[in-house]
Amino acid sequence: xxxxxxxxxxxxxxxxxxxxxxxxxxxxxxxxxxxxxxxxxxxxxxxxxxxxxxxxxxxxxxxxxxxxxxxxxxxxxxxxxxxxxxxxxxxxxxxxxxxxxxxxxxxxxxxxxxxxxxxxxxxxxxxxxxxxxxxxxxxxxxxxxxxxxxxxxxxxxxxxxxxxxxxxxxxxxxxxxxxxxxxxxxxxxxxxxxxxxxxxxxxxxxxxxxxxxxxxxxxxxxxxxxxxxxxxxxxxxxxxxxxxxxxxxxxxxxxxxxxxxxxxxxxxxxxxxxxxxxxxxxxxxxxxxxxxxxxxxxxxxxxxxxxxxxxxxxxxxxxxxxxxxxxxxxxxxxxxxxxxxxxxxxxxxxxxxxxxxxxxxxxxxxxxxxxxxxxxxxxxxxxxxxxxxxxxxxxxxxxxxxxxxxxxxxxxxxxxxxxxxxxxxxxxxxxxxxxxxxxxxxxxxxxxxxxxxxxxxxxxxxxxxxxxxxxxxxxxxxxxxxxxxxxxxxxxxxxxxxxxxxxxxxxxxxxxxxxxxxxxxxxxxxxxxxxxxxxxxxxxxxxxxxxxxxxxxxxxxxxxxxxxxxxxxxxxxxxxxxxxxxxxxxx
Ligand code: NAD
Numbered sequence: 001x002x003x004x005x006x007x008x009x010x011x012x013x014x015x016x017x018x019x020x021x022x023x024x025x026x027x028x029x030x031x032x033x034x035x036x037x038x039x040x041x042x043x044x045x046x047x048x049x050x051x052x053x054x055x056x057x058x059x060x061x062x063x064x065x066x067x068x069x070x071x072x073x074x075x076x077x078x079x080x081x082x083x084x085x086x087x088x089x090x091x092x093x094x095x096x097x098x099x100x101x102x103x104x105x106x107x108x109x110x111x112x113x114x115x116x117x118x119x120x121x122x123x124x125x126x127x128x129x130x131x132x133x134x135x136x137x138x139x140x141x142x143x144x145x146x147x148x149x150x151x152x153x154x155x156x157x158x159x160x161x162x163x164x165x166x167x168x169x170x171x172x173x174x175x176x177x178x179x180x181x182x183x184x185x186x187x188x189x190x191x192x193x194x195x196x197x198x199x200x201x202x203x204x205x206x207x208x209x210x211x212x213x214x215x216x217x218x219x220x221x222x223x224x225x226x227x228x229x230x231x232x233x234x235x236x237x238x239x240x241x242x243x244x245x246x247x248x249x250x251x252x253x254x255x256x257x258x259x260x261x262x263x264x265x266x267x268x269x270x271x272x273x274x275x276x277x278x279x280x281x282x283x284x285x286x287x288x289x290x291x292x293x294x295x296x297x298x299x300x301x302x303x304x305x306x307x308x309x310x311x312x313x314x315x316x317x318x319x320x321x322x323x324x325x326x327x328x329x330x331x332x333x334x335x336x337x338x339x340x341x342x343x344x345x346x347x348x349x350x351x352x353x354x355x356x357x358x359x360x361x362x363x364x365x366x367x368x369x370x371x372x373x374x375x376x377x378x379x380x381x382x383x384x385x386x387x388x389x390x391x392x393x394x395x396x397x398x399x400x401x402x403x404x405x406x407x408x409x410x411x412x413x414x415x416x417x418x419x420x421x422x423x424x425x426x427x428x429x430x431x432x433x434x435x436x437x438x439x440x441x442x443x444x445x446x447x448x449x450x451x452x453x454x455x456x457x458x459x460x461x462x463x464x465x466x467x468x469x470x471x472x473x474x475x476x477x478x479x480x481x482x483x484x485x486x487x488x489x490x491x492x493x494x495x496x497x498x499x500x501x502x503x504x505x506x507x508x509x510x511x512x513x514x515x516x517x518x519x520x521x522x523x524x525x526x527x528x529x530x531x532x533x534x535x536x537x538x539x540x541x542x543x544x545x546x547x548x549x550x551x552x553x554x555x556x557x558x559x560x561x562x563x564x565x566x567x568x569x570x571x572x573x574x575x576x577x578x579x580x581x582x583x584x585x586x587x
Pocket of ligand 1: 044052053054055145148175176177178179180181182198199200201204244245246247266267268269270271275276277278279304325326327328475522523524
């Protein structure tokens with residue numbers, strides 16, 4: 001990727017404040033979000049342009065990064081910039097309501113859609129791994145995944161430990177404290193539980209401790225178990241990282257006959273070469289092996305992964321509630337080590353286990369960032385969301401916890417799960433359903449649209465000092481096809497049908513989102529998923545209100561129709577309640 005550019009060295013984060021370098025806030029938002037993705041507080045390895053998730057990059061090279069910034073600074077209000085795998089490749093006259101930036105990352109034609117072809121093309125400088133929010137400039141640091149992890153674990157607690165309050169008194173064991181995985185210990189403690197997390201890279205552990213995501217660390221598995229058990233018995237929330245390879249740590253638990261209550265993993269297993277670490281090496285030693293003998297690294301990495309999954313299966317058999325957390329560790333073992341592990345899919349993925357009912361209602365991880373850089377602007381949005389949805393106790397708890405425990409990284413931002421649901425909660429007092437002041441009074445607005453319109457009004461009124469950009473994870477209700485994750489075990493067997501994310505991206509363009517992207521790979525690796533994303537810039541204008549109203553109706557609406565089409569009752573109920581047209585779907 002070359003040497004970090006002077007521009008990046010100058011910024012080391014997103015520009016902030018109310019003066020802009022670009023022609024308008026839509027272009028400026030793209031420039032700030034790209035730089036925010038590469039903020040050293042936000043990105044895992046910014047000097048390599050890596051944001052998170054193994055090698056998820058924000059731009060293909062430092063030259064491409066410089067060129068994107070130059071194009072954005074020069075981009076008119078009636079032009080659209082095209083970015084192909086992290087490199088600007090064209091610019092056309094379009095119109096004001098069209099997206100300012102269109103992004104396609106990591107996509108390959110079906111027959112060539114695998115890591116081998118990807119790596120060959122990457123070595124030639126022709127393609128880039130965009131992960132999900134890395135290449136679409138929507139990553140906001142670990143908070144982005146924190147609420148999703150908090151929601152997933154809360155649901156796991158509700159389903160599995162209904163006699164406990166949240167996860168209080170239970171121990172969760174996991175692996176990986178990277179950009180996403182680092183959210184796990186805090187999400188467990190926010191639910192009142194205890195977490196042991198195995199991580200091979202001590203720097204990552206230290207980073208999570210410094211930022212308040214994890215409480216303690218040790219090299220000694222016995223000490224971790226002892227301290228975890230003490231905390232669980234006392235009903236205290238506690239987290240401890242074990243500096244170890246996760247496969248070794250889980251085998252260590254089996255040897256000691258220690259069975260956790262909940263078991264999962266977020267090492268970067270989707271990429272056996274650049275994400276996952278083989279057992280028997282320190283990080284530095286493994287990095288040397290990867291550089292000198294990538295084929296041997298790959299084989300040893302897959303061997304370790306097979307042991308890792310086998311240990312998860314054995315702990316499951318002994319009573320641990322076990323699920324995969326979206327890193328395709330089961331798929332990798334099934335594909336490359338089926339001779340050593342009989343049925344890697346004997347434990348479920350987190351979406352069918354805990355998240356799908358939310359997707360059926362169009363609910364998903366909705367997030368926004370303050371382009372001013374001023375935390376006060378996010379505090380104002382926190383108040384707005386609580387004011388708009390006073391009936392949502394769970395949301396209040398999240399916002400309160402996030403205010404208390406989440407340190408902002410880069411541009412101040414907030415994430416929460418909002419959905420379609422046009423009737424709000426029907427028992428909400430009338431004045432609370434009148435979301436959005438002047439522009440947003442109607443009852444038929446979706447939750448996401450009500451929120452966005454209220455924020456747009458606050459920007460217009462000067463209550464928020466600069467525009468807010470609203471975006472989301474690609475992991476959303478109607479924007480992904482990923483048979484080992486978001487669309488695992490769909491009721492009608494449509495897991496691998498990838499028309500949906502493509503329709504989602506096209507619809508986001510038609511509805512006028514300001515940035516639209518479509519990627520291959522994401523959290524589960526090349527060839528395993530297609531997914532789309534959007535950004536809308538709320539600058540207080542009528543145009544922003546028009547875009548927000550459309551995008552935040554059609555986008556969560558895709559989640560409702562996708563699940564209704566697959567035959568989910570909850571989605572059909574939501575479609576009926578919220579008046580979403582689902583042609584050809586009779587009950
Ligand atoms: P990351 O690359 O930033 O971090 C991975 C971490 O795992 C690193 O700290 C690495 O040192 C550690 N690690 C690797 N192999 C290990 C091993 N054998 N034992 C112990 N530690 C090991 O990745 P991330 O952003 O944290 O994402 C983690 C995984 O989760 C990826 O596969 C990603 O694609 C997936 N993911 C899941 C979701 C979700 O919603 N569940 C969302 C995004 C990404």
